[in-house]
Amino acid sequence: MKMLNRITAVTYKECIELMRDRVTFGMVVMLPLVQLLLFGYAINTTVRDIPVAIVDQASTAFSHLLIDSVSATQVVNFTESYFTPEEAMQAITDGKVRAALIIPSDVTNRYAKKLVAASQQGETPQFEYSLNRPIGQWIVDGSDTTIASTIKQLRNMPMINLTDYPKNQTAATFEVVQFYNPEQRSAVNIVPGIVGIILTMTMIMFTSISIVREQEKGNLELLITTPIRSIELMIGKIIPYIFVGLVQMGIIIGAGHLFFNVPINGSLWQLLLVTLLFIAASLVLGLILSTIAKTQMQAMQLTFFLMLPSILLSGFMFPYEGMPVAAQWIAEVLPATHFMRLIRGVVLRDANVMGMMNDSLWLLGFTILGLIVASIRFKKSLD
Amino acid sequence: MSEYAIQAKGLTRKFGDFTAVDNLNINVPRGKIYGFLGPNGCGKSTSIRLLTGLLTPTQGSVNVLDLDLPKQVEALRLRIGYMTQKFSLYEQLSIEENLRFIAQVFGLDRHAQRKRIEELLSVYELDKRRKQRAGSLSGGQKQRLALAAATLHKPELLFLDEPTSAVDPQNRREFWERLFDICDTGSTILVSTHYMDEAERCHSLAILEAGCLRADGTPQQLMQDMGAKVVEVGGEGLRQLKEVLTQLDSVISVAQQGVHLRVLIKDLITEPIAWLRAQVPEQMNTRDIKLVRPSLEDVFVNCTGEGRQ
Ligand SMILES: Nc1ncnc2c1ncn2[C@@H]1O[C@H](COP(=O)(O)OP(=O)(O)OP(=O)(O)O)[C@@H](O)[C@H]1O
């Protein structure tokens, strides 16, 4: 009972401090909102309007038609025009364009042969190379892999619009049906992920800073000589931030639904549950950091040390499956990785905590273990 | 129950190679005001932290209110109050909120809380400012608030670390009136200071320097047993005379005080006035020289002086 009173006293005091600190209080609301709008609009993995150059060595009616139909895909935007491939290469080097399309002088001829090849396909499987040469060449600045692979997709661009002839593509080997994000909008995947990023940042930073601040300002010297225990102090201090975290999650998912049309397919209870799990894990992480950091500045630095891998390795930006095994191991340790899976599962696929047992248990285990570590490390003395 | 509130034997604390408190032996009697007097960096705060259980001693034993530290430190928490040298309440909270927080932490029930807080607000003349944030209070107001917080749970033993460093002389008097009131209720107070006039008000005191105990006892006793004689020298050209006197072996210190030089002379000189005249006859003949009662400052200067950075 006395213990409960002491925890409430700390929580109440912490709430007042939080509310009177205008900047921090503003951060609680503005940070998720601004980041949501920024990331939601800015991060787009489907690339469009890549600036490219054209080297049209044919300059025939057909080549013009070809250029128009490439433009029509909206993948590229022809911003420059050169006479030789060398000039185009220089433009790529200079960063004026990302790629260049070179149309050889015999393009009409090549295309005609291609059509013949296509019509013979059924009867003669091994047709000559000369009959099936590509009709043009892309030279690409391959350093950005996303842009390179986007342009690679143009390799098999259908050419139905070019002539009256049927599509010169072979039939697809597989059919693909896309669930959960049929229009392939990046925001659908990004928005639930932002919850993970924002919570990682605010939860870890706020708790570690708020505890280190007491140390720095000398409040702790007084508190230590009172009957309050370290575990009571820690619990009392993190309770307000649980609500802060839930509010932030609500803002992001709600605004994401409103502005980016992100569906909320799962139940709100499941959403609450996975968020609470992650908040607990992050708060505990903040507590551990606060036992390492001596100043608020150090607490910030340690938070950023954890932030970057949480953004880059958690699957927020790049798929987990694409990472090398070593990176996957690191990712597995981070609570953010497990939360990314959980919240995307709940929000987008109507998954539940039981169905994604591994990730839920991991967060739970992390919290318990972390709390033990933090309370051992948090000594109630000045030594 | 021991007659002493605090007993420390061979108390030593090191920070790395540096010895901040060196083999301190002190006994603080119950119900008295006990002072720690010493220059900056002499280890006053460190000693108080050792006695409150905030720091663990490197060596030595501490017994506070019949409890052995650091073993029984938790039991001690409810019985002591500590006012830190640096203001350590919450600047974002108002006076009232700060006091309520402390009251809750010490487990006072709602009714007792309200009563005690009202009482403290009026004793320390803070009731008109109860809604003001602690961060915006003046130095003296902060000090009163801190004392109110430290005494909220009526501790048997109160530690005050330089409580009046930001307080004007008038308020310092009032502050000390409050301390004697608290002392009157049977509480023991340990107060650190570097002001002589404050030290003189203590029932007894310890003079610390460079982590060591240089002298202890009541102020009167310390002045009597100083082991040095004090003379005042008047006249012209005191700056030059000071240079000359400082060179003499039996002169402990020379300090100018307005139109006088205050000279501390070792006790083995039985006739200090005659001796002084004999040392530098050409300068001393016409001056008036008189023997005066030693002050606490003289005691302090006499027993410190090796110094520390
Ligand atoms: N945590 C610490 N680590 C290292 N050295 C310390 C530590 N705390 C105190 N010291 C050193 O111990 C010595 C005594 O410090 P202390 O704070 O006790 O002095 P003080 O008598 O209270 O001085 P002041 O009158 O300036 O408050 C100082 O030289 C200080 O540098």
Ligand SMILES: [Mg+2]
């Ligand atoms: Mg000090």
